[in-house]
Amino acid sequence: xxxxxQPISMDSYEGQEVNITCSHNNIATNDYITxxxxxxxxxxxxxxxxxxxxxTNEVASLFIPADRKSSTLSLPRVxxxxxxxxxxxxxxxxxxxxxxxxxxxxxxxxxx
Amino acid sequence: GAVVSQHPSWVICKSGxxxxxxxxxxxxxATTMFWYxxxxxxxxxxxxxxxEGSKATYEQGVEKDKFxxxxxxxxxxxxxxxxxxxEDSSFYICSARTGARSxxxxxxxxxxxxxxx
Numbered sequence: 001x002x003x004x005x006q007p008i009s010m011d012s013y014e015g016q017e018v019n020i021t022c023s024h025n026n027i028a029t030n031d032y033i034t035x036x037x038x039x040x041x042x043x044x045x046x047x048x049x050x051x052x053x054x055x056t057n058e059v060a061s062l063f064i065p066a067d068r069k070s071s072t073l074s075l076p077r078v079x080x081x082x083x084x085x086x087x088x089x090x091x092x093x094x095x096x097x098x099x100x101x102x103x104x105x106x107x108x109x110x111x112x
Numbered sequence: 113g114a115v116v117s118q119h120p121s122w123v124i125c126k127s128g129x130x131x132x133x134x135x136x137x138x139x140x141x142a143t144t145m146f147w148y149x150x151x152x153x154x155x156x157x158x159x160x161x162x163x164e165g166s167k168a169t170y171e172q173g174v175e176k177d178k179f180x181x182x183x184x185x186x187x188x189x190x191x192x193x194x195x196x197x198x199e200d201s202s203f204y205i206c207s208a209r210t211g212a213r214s215x216x217x218x219x220x221x222x223x224x225x226x227x228x229x
Contacts, residue, residue, distance in 0.1 A: 034218070043118075043205045043220035044156070087155070100146070100207075100218060102156040 004103040018075045022088030031091040038085045118221035132192045133224045135206030141186035142208035150203040162189045196228045
């Protein structure tokens with residue numbers, strides 16, 4: 001079963017670039033890599049998704065090496081409001097259903 | 113993006129009562145919905161996969177008679193916590209998927225905080 005490993009926590013300062021790396025050694029051929037952001041007492045919010053190489057949107061970039069065994073979420077110039085938990089997910093298939101299993105996530109704290 | 117709505121957003125109940133939480137996909141049809149539980153400072157734990165028109169698939173260790181899931185339509189899934197006890201107090205979150213890809217287009221509700229006295 002696909003499983004992800006992330007750092008438990010990271011600290012940063014406003015204006016810095018933050019890179020959060022996720023390991024997913026058992027990723028399946030058809031799986032995509034998706035990152036979510038969660039604020040306290042809220043449901044997770046989609047940030048970005050990719051399959052290989054690099055994906056960029058208005059809030060983040062996602063770097064995926066050729067072997068796809070890891071991925072890095074890059075947040076440019078973070079602000080205090082980026083303090084949240086960030087989850088990296090890959091898909092899981094079990095008896096025909098496709099479900100996602102959350103890992104520990106990375107708790108990012110952005111300070112002034 | 114697609115919208116998933118949960119109701120109620122918070123509920124307080126007495127021990128021994130049952131509580132129903134609704135999860136609706138507002139602007140798309142969701143053949144599959146997922147229910148998660150999250151304790152403070154912990155990650156989301158998948159409880160069950162809810163499929164429209166069929167029985168839910170529960171994760172190991174989740175009591176199906178305790179957590180009743182009904183997915184009667186393509187836009188509504190409900191989670192009923194039966195005979196709730198204080199240890200059932202948690203943040204319950206649902207999600208629904210619009211696309212067929214294993215990780216694609218998964219949208220989460222706002223969550224429902226249950227407090228059992």
